[in-house]
Amino acid sequence: MEFALSDEQQQLRDEVRRFADNEIKPVASEHDAGESYPHGVMDAAAEMGLLAPHVPVEYGGVGYSALENAIITEELFAADPGVGLCVSSAGFGAEALIEFGTDDQKERVLPEVTAGDAVMGSAISEPQAGSDVTSVATRAEKDGDEWVINGSKMWITNGTVADYFVVVCETDPEVEDRYSGYSQILVEADRDGLTREKITGKLGIRASDTAELRFDDVRVPEENLIGQRGMGxxxxxxxxxxxxxxxxxxxxxxxxxxxxxxxxxxxxxxxxxxxxxxxxxxxxxxxxxxxxxxxxxxxxxxxxxxxxxxxxxxxxxxxxxxxxxxxxxxxxxxxxxxxxxxxxxxxxxxxxxxxxxxxxxxxxxxxxxxxxxxxxxxxxxxxx
Missing domain, CATH: 1.20.140.10 (Butyryl-CoA Dehydrogenase, subunit A, domain 3)
Incomplete structure (x- = not known):
């Protein structure tokens, strides 16, 4: 049983702490007051390799373990929770691609995120579906070789700044097992029919972007399905x-x-x-x-x-x-x-x-x- 961080983990903690002291603390109150996304900090974080560092090396990440990610997250949030969340959530939803995505999905999206050229979001919650994920009503229906998505999502982190969303959809409403009717689908933010509205007036984490998403006949190719249908x-x-x-x-x-x-x-x-x-x-x-x-x-x-x-x-x-x-x-x-x-x-x-x-x-x-x-x-x- 070992209770000490390795030399490499200690060095990681020290480096992230210096980054947080130099890049996050000086601008934290400004971004909180203005409810503004810290683009400058994000650029600096990309140079440090802090955007989605859990992504495997072959897709542009560092391949850090969950423990090392926890160390990074603590340091970012000890400096400022709002800006810290922006950095730590840049690859929010990347886990789905890492674990279940195709090689094409990984190669297309993950290197952009780790380089700071794109941001991800995970679209789960809805106005009537929070704790009960099986109440998700956003529907994705097959039409030829495309998925057509309709519905809305609420409280989505990175909602107006993300370039890609991992969207939880109901794809098989007729199944008897309520847990087998859902799938996750990768949706590019510039698809026709997807609109985003920033949510302001939050109690806290004001630097972090939060939004409502609306899907109105949003079409994506069938290869955007993440993993197996019904396993969402x-x-x-x-x-x-x-x-x-x-x-x-x-x-x-x-x-x-x-x-x-x-x-x-x-x-x-x-x-x-x-x-x-x-x-x-x-x-x-x-x-x-x-x-x-x-x-x-x-x-x-x-x-x-x-x-x-x-x-x-x-x-x-x-x-x-x-x-x-x-x-x-x-x-x-x-x-x-x-x-x-x-x-x-x-x-x-x-x-x-x-x-x-x-x-x-x-x-x-x-x-x-x-x-x-x-x-x-x-x-x-x-x-x-």
Whole structure:
């Protein structure tokens, strides 16, 4: 049992931390306030090889493991969750191509993404289908050698900036097994009939682009089907095991970033003639914040290890990691604001932004309640 990062992993963490300090922190508040996508940061991230680094080397990526991706994600989110999400989600949906796509699909799309020439999006949620994926109503019907897609998607990350979408569609509504009627289809963003509308006014992660997509007789060639027809639901469940681990890493990054800022403020802010960090009430807050962050990190690392090494364990571990790390992010960010007092209630300090950004980790990629359902189901099925 080894609890230390390898020399290469430690070097990776240090390099990403320097990148985040130099490229993300200086512009974070600007992109949050303007709800603007950080194109300059994305260009710099492409040069660093940080866009979809899990893509295999033969398709332009670095081939990093889930653990190494978790390390990268934590560093990006500790600098700023909104801009960090833009970098970490540039290849959102690439997992479907890596695992199930054809050679042509991989060769056509993945090198563009890793080079920073294209962005991907995963189109799953709909206005009436969030936690219940089997309620997806977007329909794809065969017409000759094409798929014709109609429907709408909501809350889509990278919605107006993406060049490619992996779209979950109902392709076989007549099947008796409700889990076998769905497929994933690759859709280029410039297809006729696809319209996109940016969603603004979000509580947090404002730098990250979010949009509603509408498909009106969008035609794509039949070879855009990803994997086997009717296997979309099962593909998606594997995808969630990986992305929930990534969201757990986001939560760890948010918690660490908030905790570090609270510690620094407690050392410099004085009341009653001494730093507030000298008071036991603040000391206990800081101790709990850092302890819970450390616990969340190692549960996340355990889940990331399982993604690569122990598939039978990953579903429960990914849900455990996401539930705990996202809860830790919200609680630590809340306490960081409390440590800052009135100063934490305005955007002069980063903790105000971290507090707003933290909440989404308990919602996307499956709500906290869904994670608890999954954990309980796995316990009843396999035991502890």
């Amino acid at each position: 639901f099962l593909q998606l469940m594997q995808f969630f095991d990986e992305t929930r681990t990534a969201v757990a890493a986001q939560g760890v990054g948010i918690a660490r970033g908030a905790a570090e800022r609270a510690l620094a403020y407690a050392e410099e802010r004085e009341q009653f003639g001494r730093p507030i960090g000298d008071f036991q009430a603040i000391e206990h807050k800081l101790a709990e914040m850092h302890t819970n962050t450390e616990a969340a990190r190692w549960l996340t690392y355990r889940s990331a290890w399982a993604v690569d090494e122990s598939p039978d364990d990953v579903t429960m571990l990914a849900s455990m990691a996401k539930e705990f790390a996202s809860r830790t992010a919200v609680e630590v960010a809340n306490e960081a604001v409390q440590v800052h007092g009135g100063a934490g209630f305005v955007n002069d300090h980063d903790v105000e932004r971290f507090y707003r950004d933290s909440k989404i980790t308990q919602i996307y990629e499956g709500t906290t309640e869904i994670q608890k359902n999954i954990i309980a189901r796995e316990l009843f099925d396999k035991g502890f």
